[in-house]
Amino acid sequence: MHVLLIEDDELVGSGIRTGLELAGFTVDWFTRAAEAREALANLDSDIVVLDLGLPDEDGLTLLCEWRAQGLIVPVLVLTARDAVADRVAGLEVGADDYLLKPFDLDELTARLQALLRRAAGRARPLIEHGPVCIDSSSRRVWRDGLEVGLTRREFTLLQKLLNARGGILDIEQIKDSLYGLDTEVESNAVNVHIYHLRRKLGTGLIRTVRGLGYRLGDPGDLDSGGPK
Structure with a gap:
């Protein structure tokens, strides 16, 4: 399954891509909102992992834009913003799940698998x-x-x-x-x-x-x- 990863931190992004590929995912990784916007328009991604603190645009703005366009691809927001208000804002504009940094890669993988099952209308693996x-x-x-x-x-x-x-x-x-x-x-x-x-x-x-x-x-x- 294809993961569109949007993460500007080189160390974090590299670790996520390597871990997800070892778990069987196909991963395309971008560091800027403009690149992610173009990639999602040209790729049939199964799921998106979206960092909020991007250098050229806030990730929530990008997510809000996608949802306004009618895109229903599942999106997991990955961020260091730990305030409840931030998590609520992300969920309200269309995030399907929210994972705080630092995180465990096994948990990220499990959450992505759960989101894919939910998108396919299934409760069990x-x-x-x-x-x-x-x-x-x-x-x-x-x-x-x-x-x-x-x-x-x-x-x-x-x-x-x-x-x-x-x-x-x-x-x-x-x-x-x-x-x-x-x-x-x-x-x-x-x-x-x-x-x-x-x-x-x-x-x-x-x-x-x-x-x-x-x-x-x-x-x-x-x-x-x-x-x-």
Whole structure:
């Protein structure tokens, strides 16, 4: 899943990006509001981590602007402002969660996972889709009770499809979640990941919608096939 990180402190930002990437997230990191504004306009981010004390603009102003535009991407505000009034102001203009500095990276990761579950309409990390079961916290996957090994990007793609709840994802949306802005992506990279997921979990797992992209197959489509 793609995280848009907006944090002007080089040490904090570098630590967050490294930690989140180790936890399986794809992270694009920016230090200024102007860069973040452009990035969110051009990326299909799944979640935003937003520092308030940016050098060119207050983070709350940026958040208020996004919400006024109708953007519903979950936003976790990360800040050293510890006054209750500041937390209330952030929540009132559209923040989905609020984490004070200094913070524990494990807590940040857990909060992001919880926000992604909430955005997908789920309360638990365990997701069942026919004979396929995934645990978004431990990043483990089973088919018919047997654990199946997925690469980081295969798991991310599966989670993205499950969170879309039957919606169609186009190639660019998938690329953003898997690679972000700074990675050179081969033209057939998404097709290769889809091929491997179908081979490991069943051919009916992912449906091709010609001219539009891909969607999750119906649970009944997975009755045949499985790990190979």
